[in-house]
Amino acid sequence: MRWALVLVVLALAGCSSSGTGSAPPATDEGWQVTVYYTAVESFHSGPSVPVHGCQVIDCENGKDLLGNFPQSFAKAVKDEGTGRTSSGRYLNWSHDKGYWLDTEPRDSFGKALKPFVSAAADGLKTGSRIKLVSCGQTQEGTNVDAAVCQKLASSSWEITDEFTPGLGGDRHIDLYLGEETGPGFTESAWYTTLAEAVLEVHQPS
Numbered sequence: 001m002r003w004a005l006v007l008v009v010l011a012l013a014g015c016s017s018s019g020t021g022s023a024p025p026a027t028d029e030g031w032q033v034t035v036y037y038t039a040v041e042s043f044h045s046g047p048s049v050p051v052h053g054c055q056v057i058d059c060e061n062g063k064d065l066l067g068n069f070p071q072s073f074a075k076a077v078k079d080e081g082t083g084r085t086s087s088g089r090y091l092n093w094s095h096d097k098g099y100w101l102d103t104e105p106r107d108s109f110g111k112a113l114k115p116f117v118s119a120a121a122d123g124l125k126t127g128s129r130i131k132l133v134s135c136g137q138t139q140e141g142t143n144v145d146a147a148v149c150q151k152l153a154s155s156s157w158e159i160t161d162e163f164t165p166g167l168g169g170d171r172h173i174d175l176y177l178g179e180e181t182g183p184g185f186t187e188s189a190w191y192t193t194l195a196e197a198v199l200e201v202h203q204p205s
Contacts, residue, residue, distance in 0.1 A: 033194035039076035039083035053099030107161035115178030120161035130157040136196035145189035
């Protein structure tokens with residue numbers, strides 16, 4: 001009876017690991033992990049600058065005046081790709097479209113970004129699912145903040161976005177955190193770069 005039970009368990013294990021139509025996840029070491037976020041206009045102050053672009057997403061390099069925004073906010077949007085204005089609309093930016101106004105923060109393919117889900121990478125297929133197995137260390141060689149590492153590692157990431165050309169590269173992944181949480185966000189533990197991280201990568205077949 002015991003051997004019969006073992007055979008049944010093995011058979012069920014074989015069934016669960018086959019027929020999924022995709023390769024098993026692989027653990028991969030030596031990754032650089034960065035983060036990106038949605039800037040929030042109300043957390044920025046200082047001189048305002050006019051921002052020109054498109055009133056809608058289906059437009060490229062528009063010339064319409066989209067508004068006057070704090071210079072640091074406009075720069076953060078260009079650096080991070082998206083920002084929430086005080087009116088509640090989103091000011092987005094991409095290297096091939098310029099600035100545009102929208103109802104959602106968007107990835108490079110026009111889909112809404114999802115906090116602690118959306119990620120960008122150059123060397124992985126779109127749709128790849130990622131788990132952070134080890135946070136490695138900071139660029140300075142210190143331990144990663146425990147709360148930050150726990151949240152990043154407990155999240156299930158999916159490659160839905162891509163880097164601005166020249167900012168990505170091999171073995172580099174960018175994780176989307178959602179909106180910045182205060183005026184000092186880029187000085188907080190959340191705005192971090194991880195070195196020698198270990199990922200579990202499940203690429204679509």
